[in-house]
Amino acid sequence: MKDINLIPEKEVMMKLGISSRQTMYSYQKKYYFPKPVRTHPKAYLESAVNQWILNGGINQKAFS
Secondary structure (H helix, E strand, O other): OOOOOEEEHHHHHHHHOOOOHHHHHHHHHHOOOOOOOEEOOEEEEHHHHHHHHHOOHHHOOOOO
């Protein structure tokens, strides 16, 4: 069984080089950034965030 690592929103923002929660929301709506798996405090699956980055992040091709 794989370990499930959750990372807090602030750590995700540092990883992406952004400082605004509004930008995170924009990435979710426009660029299919993964949604948080826990809402208070917000936490994301580290594997999903890393996969999104490896797939090109905001530069990935739009889904058809």
